[in-house]
Amino acid sequence: MQLYIDTDFKCHVSNPDGVYTSVETDFFDGKCQAYIEGYRFIPSGESWTRPDGEVFHGEMITPWKDWNELDEAQREYEREQYDAIEAELADAKAALELFGVNADE
Amino acid sequence: MIINMSGGGAPGKIVTVHVTYGGTVGSGANVVCTNGKKTFNGITDSAGNAPFKLTKGIWTITADKNGSTSTVNAEVTGDCTVDISLFAATINVTYPAGYTCTATNGTTTLTAPDASGKWKCVVPNAGTWTLTAKDGSYSVSKSASITKNNQNTSVTIVAELVIFRNGAFQNGFSNNKIDSSHAAFSLADGNLVVKCGGVSWAINYSLCVKPNVDITPYSTLKFVASTGGGNYSMGAGDSSTDTNYTAKLSYSGKGYSKTTFNVDVGSVNKKQYIKFKGYEGPGSGAVITIYEIVLLR
Numbered sequence: 449m450q451l452y453i454d455t456d457f458k459c460h461v462s463n464p465d466g467v468y469t470s471v472e473t474d475f476f477d478g479k480c481q482a483y484i485e486g487y488r489f490i491p492s493g494e495s496w497t498r499p500d501g502e503v504f505h506g507e508m509i510t511p512w513k514d515w516n517e518l519d520e521a522q523r524e525y526e527r528e529q530y531d532a533i534e535a536e537l538a539d540a541k542a543a544l545e546l547f548g549v550n551a552d553e
Numbered sequence: 554m555i556i557n558m559s560g561g562g563a564p565g566k567i568v569t570v571h572v573t574y575g576g577t578v579g580s581g582a583n584v585v586c587t588n589g590k591k592t593f594n595g596i597t598d599s600a601g602n603a604p605f606k607l608t609k610g611i612w613t614i615t616a617d618k619n620g621s622t623s624t625v626n627a628e629v630t631g632d633c634t635v636d637i638s639l640f641a642a643t644i645n646v647t648y649p650a651g652y653t654c655t656a657t658n659g660t661t662t663l664t665a666p667d668a669s670g671k672w673k674c675v676v677p678n679a680g681t682w683t684l685t686a687k688d689g690s691y692s693v694s695k696s697a698s699i700t701k702n703n704q705n706t707s708v709t710i711v712a713e714l715v716i717f718r719n720g721a722f723q724n725g726f727s728n729n730k731i732d733s734s735h736a737a738f739s740l741a742d743g744n745l746v747v748k749c750g751g752v753s754w755a756i757n758y759s760l761c762v763k764p765n766v767d768i769t770p771y772s773t774l775k776f777v778a779s780t781g782g783g784n785y786s787m788g789a790g791d792s793s794t795d796t797n798y799t800a801k802l803s804y805s806g807k808g809y810s811k812t813t814f815n816v817d818v819g820s821v822n823k824k825q826y827i828k829f830k831g832y833e834g835p836g837s838g839a840v841i842t843i844y845e846i847v848l849l850r
Contacts, residue, residue, distance in 0.1 A: 475798075475801075486820075488817075492804060496817075498772075498817060498819070500772070502772070502773060502815065502817075503815075504802075504815055504816070504817050505802075505814075505815075507802065507803050507804060508800075508801070508802045508803075508816060508817065509798075509800065509801055509803075510788075510800035510801070510816060510817045510818065510820070510821070511799070511800060511820040511821060512820055513820055514820055514822055515799060515820055515821050515822060515823060516822055516823060
C-alpha cells in the first residue's frame with residue numbers, strides 16, 4: 449500500500465498538495481483511512497523526537513492517536529463493509545428470483 | 554528489666570537520661586520519667602542529655618524521637634546516668650521527580666516531605682521497608698532491608714516495568730514461542746539467545762512474552778539486543794499466536810552489537826503481548842541475544 453507522511457511523520461492516505469513524502473508498507477492492508485491517519489511512520493534511516501525528548505529511529509510504525517479510537521473507527525468501517533456486502537447479496541438474490549432462480553438451492 | 558542505679562548525693566537524685574539515636578547523639582528526643590505517682594517530661598539537649606531530679610525507687614523512663622521509641626525501668630538509689638539507645642537507619646531514596654513517595658514496614662508509614670525526587674528517609678525500626686513512588690493511579694515500589702542500627706542504604710525507584718533483565722524474566726513474565734520454526738529463544742549465558750550458526754536452513758525465531766500487559770501507563774518499550782544482518786521486528790501486538798503488531802520497530806540487512814531499540818507506545822492504551830521476531834538466512838552464523846525488555850513510563 450502506498451501512503452504519505454508529513455514532516456511530523458504522520459500518515460495520510462492522499463497527497464493533495466504534493467508536499468508529503470510517499471512510503472510503501474503492507475502494515476495497513478485492510479485498514480480504513482481514519483485508522484491509517486492515526487499512525488506515524490518513521491522510515492528507515494530517519495528519526496523522530498517525541499515531545500519529551502526521547503528519540504526513536506526508523507523504521508517505526510506506531511499510533512499517535514489513542515489506539516482505542518482507531519480501533520473503534522476500524523470496527524465501524526468493517527461493519528459498513530459488511531452491511532454493504534449484505535446489501536449486495538440481497539440485491540443479487542432478488543434479481544435471481546425475478547428469473548425464477550431460487551438462490552438458496 | 555530493672556536497671557539498678559546507685560551513687561551518692563542528697564535526697565532527690567539527679568538522673569541524667571542520655572539518648573543516642575541511630576548510634577549518634579540523640580538531641581531533641583522526648584523523655585518521660587514516671588513512677589506511677591509522678592511524671593516528668595523533658596527534651597534532650599545538643600549532647601543528648603536530659604537531667605531529672607527523681608526520688609529513690611523504680612522509674613519507667615521512655616525516650617522517643619521521630620517514631621523510634623525505647624523504654625527502660627531503672628531503680629534509682631543515687632545520682633546516675635541512664636542510657637537509652639533509639640533505633641534509626643537511613644534509606645536514601647531516589648525516585649521520579651514530581652511523584653509522591655512513601656516508606657512503610659506494614660506498621661509505620663513515612664512520607665517524603667516533597668516531590669523533589671530525593672529523600673533521606675530515617676526509619677525507626679529494622680525490617681523490610683517498601684518504598685513506593687506514585688503518580689496518580691500509577692505506582693512503582695522497591696524494598697530495602699534494614700538489619701542494624703545506624704545502617705545507611707540507598708534505593709533508586711525507576712518508573713519502569715522490567716520484563717527481562719539480568720538473565721531472568723521478572724514480574725511474572727515468561728517466554729512463549731509463537732511459531733513452529735526451527736529455533737526458539739532459550740536462556741543461555743544469562744540472556745535470551747538464539748544461535749543460528751552451523752545450520753543449512755534459514756532460521757525463523759520469534760519470542761512472545763506472556764502474559765499480556767497493560768501498556769497504558771508506559772510510553773516506551775525498550776529492547777536491548779544484539780542481532781545479525783537478517784530481518785527483525787519488535788514491538789507490541791494483540792495476539793500471542795501471530796507476529797502482527799500494534800506498534801513496531803523493524804530493520805534488516807544490518808547487524809547490531811548490544812544496542813538499545815525503543816518503540817513509542819505512548820498511544821497504545823490497552824493490554825498487549827510483547828514480541829520479537831527475526832529471520833536469518835541459511836548458515837548465517839548469527840547469534841541473536843536479548844539482554845533487556847523493559848516498559849518505561
